[in-house]
Amino acid sequence: MxxxxxxxxxxxxxxxxxxxxxxxxxxxxxxxxxxxxxxxxxxxxxxxxxxxxxxxxxxxxxxxxxxxxxxTYWLGVNQFADMTSKEFKGSYANLKLDSSHIQTNTSHKRRAKRWDNVYPLPEEVDWRDQDCVTEVKDQGQCCSCYAFAAVGALESHTCLKFPNKAAEPLSEQNILDCSKPLGNHGCDNGNPFMALKYAMEKGLDTEASYPYRGKVGECNQSQGRLGSWVEDIEMIWTHGDIESLKEAVAIEGPVVVSIDTDDDADTFRLYSNGVYNNPKCKNEIIDLDHALLLVGYGITDEDQPYWLLKNSYGVDWGEEGYLRMIRKEDENTCGIATFAMYPTL
Structure with a gap:
């Protein structure tokens, strides 16, 4: 060796x-x-x-x-190639999570949902095949990944709830402008749980009626333009429970997750293709700095298991906007199962 x-x-x-x-x-x-x-x-x-x-x-x-x-993965020149890691971190991976908000603002209790009657799980899952994942979006220079991940989950679960209706883009700008009373901070980071909680309390406008501007403005939501709503939020509460995360995305649909991109690593910022593997990333909630939408999992031709994640950096990043990240049995890689959730309608 x-x-x-x-x-x-x-x-x-x-x-x-x-x-x-x-x-x-x-x-x-x-x-x-x-x-x-x-x-x-x-x-x-x-x-x-x-x-x-x-x-x-x-x-x-x-x-x-x-x-x-x-x-097992390659890097490439993308829109972040003239930025330092510190600059990237400040504008694109600056999520700051606080799970105590969930306990103090809602009645949700710690629980781990199990689906024991549906084993074995499929070997591969990709919800894009069901036309229930909208196109990759671009958050721009706004730390709004929490909104894009939460809204992406709601778009997908609305599509799954109403199978005769195509997945309709919903409004991240609605979250940026209107969820500040719940503790979100617009382009200065927020919490995907609170984004979903806002949609549970107020519903969410369509993207067409409330388009993304990448900066915070006055709340302009209209009940007459609602595209969807949230009935409840299911948390995958058992810390780092990879099997529950796999079950959730296989059976229920796309799941909001957050990961540690690693402050000193250029590899996430410049990721191009392949199965991403960063052994330096951490998995505690305090370390998680970027929210994404988990839309499936699979295995490469070389027998490498991976998670399939939709990002919000546009289609020039990664695999046309997607990340394949290494999936290991009983290993909470980069904190992917530390703070995971999905909406129910």
Missing amino acids: LMKCTFLLLVLTSVVMSLDLQEIDKEWNTFKAKYNRSYNTRGEEHYRYSVFTQNFKTIYFHNKAADLGGY
Whole structure:
């Protein structure tokens, strides 16, 4: 094993040394054109170029290692390639969860729902195959992942409740503008449970009637434009219970989850494809910094189990907006089962 790691390191070192500025410059110009980047000063552009260069080297080094079997996933140049990890964290992965809100604001009790009469579970589940997952959306530079994950779950469960009706996009902006009294903070993070609780109390407008603006404004909800509502919220309360999470997504439908993207890791920010595996991420509720929608699970052709997650970074991130993350038996990877829930109608 030691000889293999040493050989891999030597190969990758020679690969990185061969990466020349001409190639980086070509990628930089392609990036700026694709994402319509322009900078106010030469100093700012020089700084962004240096950040991009470092990110590109990270991508290049990682992917060569992945090609040699060192990783199960690959990185790529995306809209975050001119950002530092700290900048990304502040604008795109800044979720701050507090489970005590659930105890003080609702009558929900700790419970673990079981579905013992439906075993065995299917080997693979993908709710997109039932046309009950809406298209990938883009939260922009607004820490509103909690709203997108919660609204995505409600969109899917509304579709499953009314099977003759196609999944209709609902309004994240409705959550941003109107759920502040429940403890959410618009673009400065929030709690997906409180987003669903708002939809339980007030219902939720359609996206068409209340479109996303990516910034907080006055609450403008109208009862005449409601697209759906929440009857109750089912929590998967047994801490880190992977089997209950698998049961819930297989039987009930998509589930809101939150994960730790790892403060110091560029791998989540620059993820492109494959089965993501970050052994450094944590799983305590205080560590969870990004909410997503779990829409299924599966196994690769190489027999690698994974969770299938819908993100809210647009289709240029990941696998057309989706993340496949490693799924291990009895392991709460990155906290995926720490704070999981789904709405019922």
